[in-house]
Amino acid sequence: MSATQNPVFTDWTPQHAELFKHQPLRLAHRLHESPLFSRAALASLIENYPRKSYNLVHMGPAGQRRLWREGEIGDLSGTEVIDAIENGRIWINLRDVRKIDRRYDELLTGVFDELKQRMPDFDTENQGMGILISSPKAQVYYHCDLPGQALWQIMGRKRLYLYPNTPPFLQPHDLEDIALFGHEIDMPYQPWFEEHATAYDLEPGQMMHWPLNAPHRVENFDCLNVSMTMEYWTQEIRRKHIVNVGNAILRSRLGVTPKSRATDGPGFLAKAVMQKALKNRKWTMRGAEKKGRPPVDFRLDRARLGQIVDLPKVDASPAAV
Ligand SMILES: [Fe+2]
The missing domain is CATH 2.60.120.650 (Cupin)
Known part of the structure; x- marks a missing residue:
């Protein structure tokens, strides 16, 4: 095109x-x-x-x-x-x-x-x-x-x-x-x-x-x-994302109110380095995302299109993340 x-x-x-x-x-x-x-x-x-x-x-x-x-x-x-x-x-x-x-x-x-x-x-x-x-x-x-x-x-x-x-x-x-x-x-x-x-x-x-x-x-x-x-x-959006994750960690895990949303300079670099170091910890985004997904508990009803059928409840023990 x-x-x-x-x-x-x-x-x-x-x-x-x-x-x-x-x-x-x-x-x-x-x-x-x-x-x-x-x-x-x-x-x-x-x-x-x-x-x-x-x-x-x-x-x-x-x-x-x-x-x-x-x-x-x-x-x-x-x-x-x-x-x-x-x-x-x-x-x-x-x-x-x-x-x-x-x-x-x-x-x-x-x-x-x-x-x-x-x-x-x-x-x-x-x-x-x-x-x-x-x-x-x-x-x-x-x-x-x-x-x-x-x-x-x-x-x-x-x-x-x-x-x-x-x-x-x-x-x-x-x-x-x-x-x-x-x-x-x-x-x-x-x-x-x-x-x-x-x-x-x-x-x-x-x-x-x-x-x-x-x-x-x-x-x-x-x-x-x-x-x-x-x-x-874009590069700019990715940098903003690094700031968001960095500030989230400061606020929610370290109890610090983030003061800067700068997308360059030493503060930004520190946030980027911190995230690399913590990437695989269980409370990072990936782990939280998995945890928050609801279980599949219905299927569509072929006999009544628009209605649903409950699936039998499975006792799913929480997966380790
Ligand atoms: Fe949207």
């Missing part, structure tokens, strides 16, 4: 290059026209998706956010899985798609190549994508993400609420908790934050990119939704 011949971004102007990263941007794209995102292609992708690389979540009754349960697709075909999502309160997140299927890897490479053509200074690493298929009216609660993020709408409509990436909406210790423990969804939220939110409606052929770490939440309209999430790291 090239920025001039068959661009992914169809309404890009030079101003967008200047605004990118600094301001929320809603841009037009053509990924929803790709055969890789047809219902049939997605069904076949789901059918062959490794169990360890997807999350299937049942959201429980409306309004009860703590009742999220993790499940598996069981013996349903990909088409039936999508039908179940369309009729239930379920979402499936196909993670690391580019590692699972080379065609999506090529698609994402094309997107980043085009961004690099349009913004020569945009040097990214560890680019990733996920495909999120979610039920009508499904919600993603208030959270922020550590890497650079964009949301591409493929099917259905949703509303994205975006908040400033500054206190009180985002506090340094929120980023630290996420960096160390992966607690994205536990960010403090107040209903009055809504007065400061900007809402963006997204339909197929639109995508959003927003400033780093900007908190957001999402509400689906009353229809099946398919979205692609895209993430990337």
Whole structure:
């Protein structure tokens, strides 16, 4: 794909290059026209998706956010899985798609190549994508993400609420908790934050990119939704991550309130060295991440698409991390 011949971004102007990263941007794209995102292609992708690389979540009754349960697709075909999502309160997140299927890897490479053509200074690493298929009216609660993020709408409509990436909406210790423990969804939220939110409606052929770490939440309209999430790291984002983890360790393990968020200089280097030294300790991010994953306790019901069947309880003793 090239920025001039068959661009992914169809309404890009030079101003967008200047605004990118600094301001929320809603841009037009053509990924929803790709055969890789047809219902049939997605069904076949789901059918062959490794169990360890997807999350299937049942959201429980409306309004009860703590009742999220993790499940598996069981013996349903990909088409039936999508039908179940369309009729239930379920979402499936196909993670690391580019590692699972080379065609999506090529698609994402094309997107980043085009961004690099349009913004020569945009040097990214560890680019990733996920495909999120979610039920009508499904919600993603208030959270922020550590890497650079964009949301591409493929099917259905949703509303994205975006908040400033500054206190009180985002506090340094929120980023630290996420960096160390992966607690994205536990960010403090107040209903009055809504007065400061900007809402963006997204339909197929639109995508959003927003400033780093900007908190957001999402509400689906009353229809099946398919979205692609895209993430990337840059040198700058990686350095910020080192600061977040370093400050998290200072605050939560050593009882020191971190004073600096500098991404260079002696303090930064000390944090980087400390993390290398502590990399495999059990309370670092990796260990915490494993610990926090809920057990798989349901499968989709083939006879009643949209409903779930409880799996027998397994007495899982906590794995050593
Ligand atoms: Fe997010």
